[in-house]
Every structure is written in C-alpha cells, then in structure tokens.
Amino acid sequence: MSSFDDLLVVQEHDTRIDQLRHRREHLDELEVAAGIRAELATLDGRRASVGSELADIRGREQRLEDEAATVQAKAADVHGRLYDGSVVAHRELEDLQEDHRLLTARQGQLEEQAIELMEQAEPLAAALAELDAARAVLQGRLDEVEQVIAAAWAEIDTEIGTEEAGRSAASAAIDPAVLSDYTSLRRRLGGIGAARLSGARCEGCHLEIPPAELDEVRRAPSDATVFCPQCSRILVR
Numbered sequence: 001m002s003s004f005d006d007l008l009v010v011q012e013h014d015t016r017i018d019q020l021r022h023r024r025e026h027l028d029e030l031e032v033a034a035g036i037r038a039e040l041a042t043l044d045g046r047r048a049s050v051g052s053e054l055a056d057i058r059g060r061e062q063r064l065e066d067e068a069a070t071v072q073a074k075a076a077d078v079h080g081r082l083y084d085g086s087v088v089a090h091r092e093l094e095d096l097q098e099d100h101r102l103l104t105a106r107q108g109q110l111e112e113q114a115i116e117l118m119e120q121a122e123p124l125a126a127a128l129a130e131l132d133a134a135r136a137v138l139q140g141r142l143d144e145v146e147q148v149i150a151a152a153w154a155e156i157d158t159e160i161g162t163e164e165a166g167r168s169a170a171s172a173a174i175d176p177a178v179l180s181d182y183t184s185l186r187r188r189l190g191g192i193g194a195a196r197l198s199g200a201r202c203e204g205c206h207l208e209i210p211p212a213e214l215d216e217v218r219r220a221p222s223d224a225t226v227f228c229p230q231c232s233r234i235l236v237r
C-alpha cells in the first residue's frame with residue numbers, strides 16, 4: 001500500500017467529516033428552534049408593549065392614590081380643628097367646614113379616577129398573563145428541541161472525533177507536500193482532492209483519460225504525484 005492509498009483513506013475520512021459537519025448544521029430541529037425563537041421574539045415584543053402600557057397606567061393610578069391619601073390627611077386635619085375647640089369664631093368654623101367639604105369631594109374624585117385606571121389595567125393584566133403563559137409553553141418547546149439538538153450534536157461530535165483520529169493516523173505517512181496539494185485541491189474542488197484511477201477513468205470527475213495522457217500517468221514513477229488531466233485531482237494509481 002503506497003502513501004497514495006493512505007491519501008485515499010484520508011479522503012474518505014474527510015468526506016465523512018464533511019458529511020457529519022453538514023448534518024450537524026442542517027438538523028431539522030435547528031429550523032424548528034429558529035422558528036420558535038422567532039415566535040418568542042414576536043411575543044416578547046407584544047409583552048413589552050402591553051407591559052409598558054400597564055406600568056404607565058399603574059403609575060398614574062398610584063399617583064392618584066397618593067394624592068387622594070394626602071387630601072384625606074388634610075381633610076382629617078381640618079376635621080380635627082373643627083371639633084377640637086380651638087376654633088370658636090362662627091365665620092372661621094364655616095370656612096373650615098367648606099374646606100372639609102371641598103377636600104372630601106376632591107378625595108372622592110381622585111379615588112374615582114384611580115378606580116377607572118384600575119379598570120383599564122385589568123384587561124391589560126389579563127393579556128399580559130396570557131402572553132406569559134404562551135411564552136412559557138414556547139420556552140418549554142424550545143428547551144425540548146434544544147435538548148434534542150444537543151444530543152444529536154454530541155453523537156455527531158463523537159463520530160467526527162473518531163473520523164479525525166482515523167484521518168490523523170492515515171495521514172502520518174503521507175508526504176506533507178502531497179497533503180498540502182490535496183488540501184488545496186479539496187478546497188477548490190468541492191471536497192474531493194484525490195481520486196482512484198479506475199481503468200482509464202478518474203473516479204474524481206468520472207471521465208476517461210485520453211490514451212496518450214493515460215500512458216504518461218501510468219509511466220510516472222510510483223512515488224510521483226500525478227494529477228488527473230481533466231479535473232486536476234491527485235490520481236491514486
């Protein structure tokens with residue numbers, strides 16, 4: 001077995017590694033996962049917009065409640081002064097009563113507005129809860145698909161490791177210059193850099209080599225690197 005036969009073994013491993021890498025990058029589950037991620041992104045966009053609308057309403061509601069509490073405290077203060085005996089003048093008492101009435105009315109208004117906002121928030125909170133639930137379902141599906149991908153990749157990577165070890169063993173005896181030619185041919189010619197000469201046919205391009213050139217190929221010393229005159233791959237005789 002010549003080092004050129006070893007080159008064909010290297011070629012077999014490389015082809016197998018190419019196939020495994022292709023399979024690794026084109027798992028059906030990768031497309032499924034990408035689809036789910038796109039759905040999640042759309043959903044997150046909606047969630048963000050509903051969430052910010054809800055936060056805005058709740059902020060306004062909180063400010064109204066705070067204001068109502070302040071007004072209520074003021075009303076309580078006025079109420080206290082009305083009945084603690086500190087004010088006796090009739091006119092002043094009437095003013096305090098009017099203040100108390102206005103403050104209580106204002107408190108009522110503020111509380112009503114806060115309730116309106118609370119009612120506006122309800123459907124948004126429900127929508128957000130629905131979106132959260134939908135998100136959880138999608139995330140669960142994504143987790144499952146990602147597990148399948150991880151398992152498939154682990155299996156493929158083990159196979160790639162085995163192929164690489166085989167390739168490394170087979171390439172040990174090959175002249176580095178030949179390997180380098182092979183590598184650049186492989187890169188240029190769709191992954192096949194070396195092919196068996198089968199009768200008069202190159203198994204790389206599947207073309208018959210014309211008799212004169214075939215004769216030249218056959219007469220070349222066995223340790224010489226010969227190339228297919230049609231496709232320029234290294235011919236293994």
Ligand SMILES: [Zn+2]
Nearest residue numbers: 202205228231
């Ligand atoms: Zn060829």
